[in-house]
Amino acid sequence: MTQVQASRPTRKSHSAPAEERERFLSMYRQMVRIRLFEEQVNDLYKTARMPGLAHLYSGEEAVAVGVCATLRRDDYITSTHRGHGHCLAKGASIDRMFAELLGKAPGYCRGKGGSMHIADQDTGNLGANAIVGGSAGIATGAAFASKMRGQDRVAVCFFGDGALGQGLLYEVMNMASLWKLPVIYVCENNLYNEYTHYTETTAGALTERAKAFGIHTDAVDGQDVRAVYAAARQLVDRARGGDGPAFLLCDTYRFYGHHVGDIQRTYYRSKEEEEHWKTQRDPLILLGQWLSAEGIAGESDLEHLRDEARAEVEAGVRFALDAPFPELSEVDQHVYA
């Protein structure tokens, strides 16, 4: 936050209240952390220091960050195989994330989980599930626990467009609607289920699915973190206030392949399409433009935020590379409570 204060005197006058300025600056910071984290993950993979099957979140940062910015630390999220962004946005630390990806002892799951399985109970992250759609029940159940125990925690279930193929999604929406559970289903439509365009696997309109269960539904530009935030704010407040579940569709795009090894992509999506999203629809660029147009932060302020994140990522990966592997005796620990 120091850098924000430092930049204040240079700012031109603007209308956004201080709280809002700080909120969007911190969202920028979060999105940059995720972006640089993922670039480092890609590098670890390319230099054979990490196994494959890491699914990068680059390009989709505004969804996790915009939604998680509306959550309290004790609210729940469930995540997916493409989960690094969700974890970081909910408050996980970069060094322990890297340690997990490298299978090291200080990792969030002591190296047992890996890229597709990071949970962080302390920040309400119940866990990333590598079974597509697999966490829909879990998020719904966590919301049920909150309601049953008279708490006002909400649960957010992140999932991709592909998960809409799974029957569980519809079973949970039915229950959540009947039981008026404080759960928000956030669909990250990045256009593809692996290598197949979602329109080839998914019939009908996406939001109509939730509406059919009487669930409050909204759809936003998932590259515009302010829009995501505004929509999520409303849905989370509703849920917290006892008005039941919601469904939020976010249109977004992954900049990299389905996983780090997916580099030949032209047979399923064109270079032009990728270029369009990367140059015109990058959530970081979009927010950066808004921040400077509003006079909240200039390019040098943003550069400062990026430098800070870069330093954090570098320190984090060094920490993880230097960290020890778990003891072999840990193999059969944690099978039972």
Add this chain to the structure above:
Amino acid sequence: MRTIAYRDALREAIRDEMRRDERVFIMGEDIAGYGGTYAVTKGLIDEFGEKRVRDTPLAELVIAGAGIGAALGGLRPIVEIMTANFSLLASDQIINSAAKWHYMFGGQAHVPIVFRMPGGGGAQRGAQHSQMLETMYAHIPGLKVVMPATPYDAKGMLKSAIRDDDPVLFVEHELLYSVKGEVPDESEEYTVPLNRGIVRREGRDVTIVTFSRMVHICMQAAEDLAKEGIAAEVIDLRAIRPIDLELVMDSVKKTNRVVVAEEGWKYYGTGQGIAAMIYEHAFDYLDAPVGHVAGADVPMPYSKPLERAALPTKADVVAAVTAIVPARQAAATPTPAAAGAR
């Protein structure tokens, strides 16, 4: 003979059968344009088109269920489940429907369907992407479960599975797809039965019973054991339901010692089932308890050293054998007492 990879052998089998029988079609996630996660179906769409090589929604339950319905409707579906892990989402349809339709309705209809899926760990994919679940299916009457270890068997058994009138779980292994082996020329038609194991290596001191990827590990172990003067017979079961019990029993009667080796979990599993069959049918022939090599009794850890520790290795097989075969047994002739005990 040619040398081709396991994945190519599978593709040839599918292609041959699709040419032979127009009722055969294949469906699964990302199998058409992309050619499948393990590139088994690559190029099939060019020959057979979208009609018979179909991408499905990301929905294992419906893939399996619709496959069963299609089989009842007169087609011969091959269903690709991306990995065995995801077959758990399809398992209701496989176990409650496919396995039971023929019996439950008094033999009226049969369900000629093949569910192809790879199991296995070893690539640091973590607990939800590294499972061997064949035991679960092998437990179910009405299903056939085959687990070829070589390209030759992969092709020959997949062809048999497609022609079979019962539901067949065709369990591949993620680390077998690139394994190469000899396969007859494309013009040469052959099949491999779904209920016959094979002796991969003859020996008289101990029988190692195994299947799938562990066959290769056991063959290497047998090589090491030979250097220590122990002649191990390696049986590749090729199918675990129905199991070629006769082949196992004949070998046990010869060697009097057995080690069962599998990648999957130990308890209540295929290996223990085989051990129980041996105790039941060949107890009097045994000179030692049946040895058992299996995966650690834990969900698969991600971390490389932990994953290595959780997977059964060549050293584990060698240790299990030397634990039940007396040193230099190969050189010694049986003592009168031991011979009398038989």
